[in-house]
Amino acid sequence: MADFLNYAGKRVIVSGCFSGMGEATARTLVSLGAEVHGVDYKETALSLASFNNIDLRDPASIDAAVAKIGGKVDALFNCAGLPQTFPPLDVMKVNYIGTKHLTEAVIPLMGEGSAIASISSTGGLGWSRRIPLLIELISVAGFEGALKWCEAHPEAVNEGYSFSKELVIVWTMLQSSTLIKKGIRINCTLPGPTQTPMMKEFESATADIVLKTAMQPIDRRSTPQEQANALVFLNSEISSYVNGVVLPVDGGFMGGVTTGQIDLRPMMSGAAS
Ligand SMILES: NC(=O)c1ccc[n+]([C@@H]2O[C@H](COP(=O)([O-])OP(=O)(O)OC[C@H]3O[C@@H](n4cnc5c(N)ncnc54)[C@H](O)[C@@H]3O)[C@@H](O)[C@H]2O)c1
Numbered sequence: 001m002a003d004f005l006n007y008a009g010k011r012v013i014v015s016g017c018f019s020g021m022g023e024a025t026a027r028t029l030v031s032l033g034a035e036v037h038g039v040d041y042k043e044t045a046l047s048l049a050s051f052n053n054i055d056l057r058d059p060a061s062i063d064a065a066v067a068k069i070g071g072k073v074d075a076l077f078n079c080a081g082l083p084q085t086f087p088p089l090d091v092m093k094v095n096y097i098g099t100k101h102l103t104e105a106v107i108p109l110m111g112e113g114s115a116i117a118s119i120s121s122t123g124g125l126g127w128s129r130r131i132p133l134l135i136e137l138i139s140v141a142g143f144e145g146a147l148k149w150c151e152a153h154p155e156a157v158n159e160g161y162s163f164s165k166e167l168v169i170v171w172t173m174l175q176s177s178t179l180i181k182k183g184i185r186i187n188c189t190l191p192g193p194t195q196t197p198m199m200k201e202f203e204s205a206t207a208d209i210v211l212k213t214a215m216q217p218i219d220r221r222s223t224p225q226e227q228a229n230a231l232v233f234l235n236s237e238i239s240s241y242v243n244g245v246v247l248p249v250d251g252g253f254m255g256g257v258t259t260g261q262i263d264l265r266p267m268m269s270g271a272a273s
Contacts, residue, residue, distance in 0.1 A: 005236040008033035011049075011073050012235070015056070015080040015102060018042035020196030021119060022079030024228035029077075032232070037069045039102070040080060056080055056098030057090060059143040066105040073109040075235040078102065078118035078168075083201040084161035089150060091160030096167040097146045112183030115235040118172060119227070120188045122214055122250060124165025125264075130156075134170040169246050176244025185243040187234045192250030194222040213267045218251025 012029055016022030017038030026046055029036045035049045039062075044051050052065035082094045103116060110116075127134065133156060140149045150157050157163050172188040179186050193199065193214050199221070202211065215221060230249040233239060248254040256262035 004238045005032060005232065007236065009035065010075060011035045011071060012075040012077065013037045013039060013069060013073055013106060014077040015039045017044045017046065020198060021194065021224045021227040024224035025077050025079055025231050028228050028232050039065050056102065057093040059101050062098060062102050063105055071109065072111060073106055074114050076103060076106045076116045077231055077235065081119060083198050083205065084159040085201045085205050088157050088160035092150050092157060092164050093147065095164035097143055100171060101143045107184065110184050114184045116184065116186040117231045117234040118168050118188040120168040120190050120246065121165040122190050122192060122253060123162050124169050126162060127166035127169045131170060134167055138167065138171050138174060172246065173244050180243050187242060187245045187247060189227065189230050190246060190248045190250060191227045192222050192253050194224060194227055196224050209266045213262065214253060216253060216262050217256050222249065222251065
């Protein structure tokens with residue numbers, strides 16, 4: 001079969017390569033012949049072109065890792081994340097502020113035909129209710145500036161998870177209009193409940209009904225590989241006209257909600273995954 005994805009020899013960066021969806025993504029990209037540079041605050045067991053220890057809560061560590069990787073970068077996979085069981089500002093730093101900082105550091109290394117894919121969440125479904133507020137924070141330049149904004153708006157940040165995931169969605173859509181002028185695409189995914197190490201945190205923080213509802217209509221959890229497949233597809237050449245898309249990878253959950261077949265109320269009343 002022709003290799004439509006065409007990752008052979010491509011230089012890619014995967015954040016969150018230690019476990020879960022990021023690990024599955026990095027492993028898949030290696031098997032497709034890509035030159036994979038992993039970044040995480042926990043060292044990967046995978047055999048990659050390079051592993052760079054970064055803490056997404058620390059912009060200096062991000063800048064140092066990107067400088068070390070250097071060269072031309074064809075694709076960035078933003079897979080690192082923290083659940084709502086961590087302090088809200090840490091969640092904000094990893095899921096949004098640090099992820100945006102990493103992306104902005106990598107973009108100058110990208111050229112025509114490059115692509116960025118980030119993982120948001122169905123937990124960010126409330127994004128459309130507060131677009132002006134989300135754009136207000138997205139417009140704040142720099143890691144420290146964004147952090148100060150969050151410190152000054154604890155009621156908006158709340159537990160951090162939903163707000164950070166809403167930001168990834170709106171930031172992706174906003175960036176898609178400007179980055180495409182440089183030939184760079186940016187998209188994100190909305191995974192349904194996925195069997196990764198993070199799942200036990202969601203189980204401890206969330207009512208059973210929330211996870212059960214989010215699993216409808218397919219009625220099973222996703223594997224990390226199923227999430228990696230969508231990310232690998234989005235950042236591949238075969239998706240060359242796919243840009244600014246927020247792609248649900250949720251077994252039909254969004255379709256069921258939009259057509260009124262899934263009652264969202266139990267989910268919205270609890271903490272969403
Ligand atoms: N598992 C789910 O059900 C689910 C559902 C929707 C969205 N998500 C999102 O998917 C993404 C991947 O999560 P996962 O489920 O694979 O969980 P995971 O815990 O297996 O992976 C998260 C990765 O992020 C890394 N990480 C955490 N903090 C970091 C930091 N400060 N600096 C650098 N790396 C850091 C971890 O070491 C790990 O490798 C996350 O953004 C998560 O919010 C998960």
